Amino acid sequence: MNEKTIAFIGGGNMARSLIGGLIADRHPAAGLRVAEPDAERREALIADFEVQAFQENATAVRGADVVILAVKPNRVADVVRELAPQIQAQGSLVISVAAGVRCADIDSWLGGDRPVVRAMPNTPALVQTGATALFANAAVSNEQRDLAETILRAVGLIVWLDDERDMNAVTAISGSGPAYFFATMEAMQSAGESLGLDARTAHLLTLETALGAARMALESAEDVDELKRRVTSPGGTTAAAIDELEAGDLAGAYHRALHAAARRAEELGQELGDQ
């Protein structure tokens, strides 16, 4: 359990997932503070998680050991500049989850030579099965690295990156990745309904199959190619389905999709670094 006070700037989808995951890991709600301009979202955060929610960023950050930047990438510069004197005075560790926004830019908006950890989590953090990559700039101490790691490990798997440029690939795989799987579930469910199943049955069978496949792939010593082969009897039903997926260039579609996401992360970093 982590007893540090954590202030989230922005109480939207990603912050809610991290907060929910931390609370499920028994982080005290009193140690979680959120700044969120939208009154309805503030009320929902208080009702759902019993955290403290504030309209003003400066109020949420007061006394916080860690400040997690969870606003949209195009808001990060303004938020960081606004909070820089307070963050510096308190010596708070800054963790940014914003896609694309580079450590060096956050550091310069903070005033220079400040500890910044860049993280790319994902929304399954809410159910403590998140996957997060972390990168620390040179000003981050070992103790601060441990602190960032403890917070994100509470909500799932973590990996450290040695090269910040890999963050764009991470964003494409695991940051955006839950949406690809949700899209696949949506498509499978819809196909199941078109075969005559009721929506609930198609939904449950799709989700349980996704969970079973992921758990099996994680727990098996075999690679996914072999696991796929074991389902696919020659001349059988799976082969008929896989032939269609290959004819539709499934692997090519994923290749293009992930490259588009990584390119967009790179572009965001460049566009926003010039602010």
Ligand SMILES: NC(=O)C1=CN([C@@H]2O[C@H](COP(=O)(O)OP(=O)(O)OC[C@H]3O[C@@H](n4cnc5c(N)ncnc54)[C@H](O)[C@@H]3O)[C@@H](O)[C@H]2O)C=CC1
């Ligand atoms: N949604 C996701 O799956 C993931 C999102 N991220 C990153 O997390 C960040 C937030 O994304 P979401 O939560 O999806 O967006 P969101 O739009 O759901 O949440 C952003 C929140 O920030 C609030 N906000 C706007 N201006 C503000 C300000 N000046 N000060 C304080 N709060 C302000 C908004 O009212 C909103 O509630 C983004 O930078 C995104 O790249 C990273 C990984 C995954």
Ligand SMILES: O=C(O)[C@@H]1CCC=N1
């Ligand atoms: O779509 C986005 O830009 C954010 C970053 C990763 C997931 N959602």
